[in-house]
Amino acid sequence: MASDAHTKGSGSTLGPRQYIQITIGLAVVTVLELIASYAGLGTVTLVTVLIVMSALKFGVVVALFMHLRFESRVFTQMFMLGLILATAILIGLLALFWNDSTDALGGEELPPWEHHGH
Amino acid sequence: MEATEAAHGEHHTSLGVDNRMLLMWIFLASECLFFGSLISTYLIYKGESLVRPLPDDVFDIPLTSLSTFVLLVSSFTMVLAVYAAHHNFPKMMKLSLLSTILLGLVFLGFQVYEFRLFGSEGLNLSTNQFGASFFVLTGFHGVHVGVGVLYLGSMLIGSMRRNGLGPSGGLYMEIAGLYWHFVDIVWIVIFTVIYLIP
Numbered sequence: 001m002a003s004d005a006h007t008k009g010s011g012s013t014l015g016p017r018q019y020i021q022i023t024i025g026l027a028v029v030t031v032l033e034l035i036a037s038y039a040g041l042g043t044v045t046l047v048t049v050l051i052v053m054s055a056l057k058f059g060v061v062v063a064l065f066m067h068l069r070f071e072s073r074v075f076t077q078m079f080m081l082g083l084i085l086a087t088a089i090l091i092g093l094l095a096l097f098w099n100d101s102t103d104a105l106g107g108e109e110l111p112p113w114e115h116h117g118h
Numbered sequence: 119m120e121a122t123e124a125a126h127g128e129h130h131t132s133l134g135v136d137n138r139m140l141l142m143w144i145f146l147a148s149e150c151l152f153f154g155s156l157i158s159t160y161l162i163y164k165g166e167s168l169v170r171p172l173p174d175d176v177f178d179i180p181l182t183s184l185s186t187f188v189l190l191v192s193s194f195t196m197v198l199a200v201y202a203a204h205h206n207f208p209k210m211m212k213l214s215l216l217s218t219i220l221l222g223l224v225f226l227g228f229q230v231y232e233f234r235l236f237g238s239e240g241l242n243l244s245t246n247q248f249g250a251s252f253f254v255l256t257g258f259h260g261v262h263v264g265v266g267v268l269y270l271g272s273m274l275i276g277s278m279r280r281n282g283l284g285p286s287g288g289l290y291m292e293i294a295g296l297y298w299h300f301v302d303i304v305w306i307v308i309f310t311v312i313y314l315i316p
Binding site for chain 1: 133134135139140143144146147148149150151153154155157158159161162179183186187190191193194196197198201292295296299300302303306307309310311314315316
């Protein structure tokens with residue numbers, strides 16, 4: 001039966017009108033991300049805001065454009081497994097190598113760059 | 119029931135789902151690990167470069183935002199192609215598929231322009247840690263977009279045959295759509311992590 005659903009429309013009840021609304025929503029969130037990046041927010045606030053908005057866009061595309069919301073839970077579990085492992089890799093590698101002892105080797109030789117924002 | 123399934127070319131697994139869909143989802147899960155590792159590498163090397171140029175020297179955020187919008191619209195046209203394939207609207211499907219391919223090519227054009235611009239500023243794979251991790255990450259994403267364009271191109275050619283994509287055409291388009299949307303969500307993460315986060 002699951003295959004019947006796939007060949008006839010994945011069980012999704014969304015139509016072109018809804019897809020247009022979703023795309024406009026995603027575009028608005030992208031504009032908000034841009035505004036936030038130029039708004040002069042503090043680093044922690046900015047990073048939090050950007051990650052939340054990015055995760056929102058990610059979730060909407062996966063759930064509605066990729067129809068994961070309307071599909072078998074097996075697909076959700078499979079994709080979530082990949083995502084969780086990827087996040088674990090990210091956290092593990094950052095914990096191992098971010099600000100490790102090798103960073104100090106070149107630190108003294110850094111030229112006095114004049115940073116200018118984008 | 120079995121005769122009907124055989125006629126539609128459907129392949130069940132013991133999980134009760136189509137094995138072609140399952141295969142694509144497993145592939146996308148493995149791709150999460152691939153891009154997760156590349157994004158981790160970029161973040162580890164962030165701020166470690168000893169020579170210029172640095173991200174602030176070369177990034178053109180308005181230009182990259184434009185290419186982000188192009189990819190976003192391509193996701194919309196892709197989902198329309200899937201909708202049309204499921205509802206048996208062949209003209210709408212072909213038009214949407216062609217639009218997706220063209221938008222994918224425009225995105226690649228933006229990326230080639232950006233790479234050439236960065237190259238003219240003295241940034242390449244061997245310049246510094248930023249250059250190495252940036253070009254590998256965005257380059258692999260670009261390769262995925264290129265593969266997606268070829269994939270969708272083959273779907274478009276297939277849909278122009280006399281019997282179209284066959285009885286499983288909707289399913290094949292859905293699977294192609296999964297790949298294309300995945301390329302889009304990877305860019306959503308790259309755009310935020312690489313370009314917007316200071």
